[in-house]
Amino acid sequence: MARKIKTEKTKKKHALLIAFIVIIVLALLGVGIFFGWKYFKKGKGPGNPVEVKILDSIDEYGYQVSDKDSKYFKSEFDELKKILLAKPVDEEKYATQVAKLFVIDLYTMDTKINKYDIGGNEFIHADKKEMFEQKVIDSLYASMLDNTYGDRKQNLPEVKEVKVVSTEKTNYKLGKETVDAYLVKLEITYVKSYDYDTQASIVLVKENDIKWSIVNTQPTLNPKF
Numbered sequence: 001m002a003r004k005i006k007t008e009k010t011k012k013k014h015a016l017l018i019a020f021i022v023i024i025v026l027a028l029l030g031v032g033i034f035f036g037w038k039y040f041k042k043g044k045g046p047g048n049p050v051e052v053k054i055l056d057s058i059d060e061y062g063y064q065v066s067d068k069d070s071k072y073f074k075s076e077f078d079e080l081k082k083i084l085l086a087k088p089v090d091e092e093k094y095a096t097q098v099a100k101l102f103v104i105d106l107y108t109m110d111t112k113i114n115k116y117d118i119g120g121n122e123f124i125h126a127d128k129k130e131m132f133e134q135k136v137i138d139s140l141y142a143s144m145l146d147n148t149y150g151d152r153k154q155n156l157p158e159v160k161e162v163k164v165v166s167t168e169k170t171n172y173k174l175g176k177e178t179v180d181a182y183l184v185k186l187e188i189t190y191v192k193s194y195d196y197d198t199q200a201s202i203v204l205v206k207e208n209d210i211k212w213s214i215v216n217t218q219p220t221l222n223p224k225f
Contacts, residue, residue, distance in 0.1 A: 050113060050150045058084060061211045063122055068111050070158055073104045092182065095212040096167045098123050099184035099202040102214055106136070107188060107196055109156040113148060115141035125205065125213035127174070158191040165221060172203050172215060172225065181205045182212065185221050 055074070057064045058081060065077040080097045083090060105119035112119060118133045118141070145154045165185040172181035184202045197219035207213040216225060 047149050047151070049148050052113075056081075060084075068113075070104070070108045070111055072159060072161070073101065073108060076101055076104060076162075091212070092167055095182040095204045096164055096184050098204060098212050098214070099182075099186060099200075100162045100164065102202065102217075103162050103186055103188060103200050104159045106140075107157055107190075108159045109141065109144060110158045112141070112144065112156075114146045115144040120214075123214050125174075125207050125215045128215050155192070155194060157194045157196050159188060160191045161189045163187045163189075170203070172205055174205055174215060179205050181215075183223075187221075 050068070053067045055065050055067055055069075056077070061084065063077070063080065065074055069077075076097065080094075080101060083093050083097055102120040102123040105123075108119060115137050118136050121129060121133055124132050144156065145152050163186065165187055167182060167184045170181050170183045171178050173179075182204045184204065186200045186202065188196075188198050188200060190196065199219055199221045201218045201220060201223035202214055203216040203223075203225065204212040205215050216223075218224070
């Protein structure tokens with residue numbers, strides 16, 4: 001009878017010991033899973049989305065410059081402000097500067113968040129903007145990787161300098177109407193060469209009697225309009 005009682009006590013001790021070990025193992029496993037998840041989230045998952053801050057704007061014309069724009073674009077934006085603050089505004093200088101900023105922003109692809117972040121679209125005429133943006137998405141920006149979280153690993157161009165070859169007055173057929181226009185020819189150099197366009201011919205017309213807007217662009221100094 002004593003042996004039977006002793007055996008039952010021993011069994012209870014063994015059961016309690018096993019239960020205790022199981023609890024410890026589960027606790028350790030839970031801690032391991034928790035810290036493993038924290039490491040994965042921190043080291044492997046996405047960080048905070050890139051925030052874009054507007055640094056300056058020319059509200060009357062709808063132009064803006066942000067902190068993600070290149071130093072070159074920012075400096076040329078300052079030149080545009082000077083041109084527009086002068087009274088009267090030198091229309092030829094204004095149109096030429098818009099053409100320069102457009103090319104800088106369009107081809108400085110390294111600053112873009114994704115292929116839908118179209119450079120230079122604020123300088124495009126309203127009647128041409130939708131077609132222009134779709135063309136860029138489907139061609140020039142088609143292979144651009146997303147950089148929403150600032151982790152893109154891709155070599156993309158940055159414009160180093162835009163040289164004005166010539167600016168001349170011309171006419172352009174916009175819809176059924178032929179209007180006054182400027183034709184600006186430019187040469188483009190990059191910080192590093194990735195075989196992108198090095199020439200551009202830009203046609204600008206007056207939009208809403210306020211601003212010079214781009215209606216046509218071709219990657220050559222010998223355009224056909």
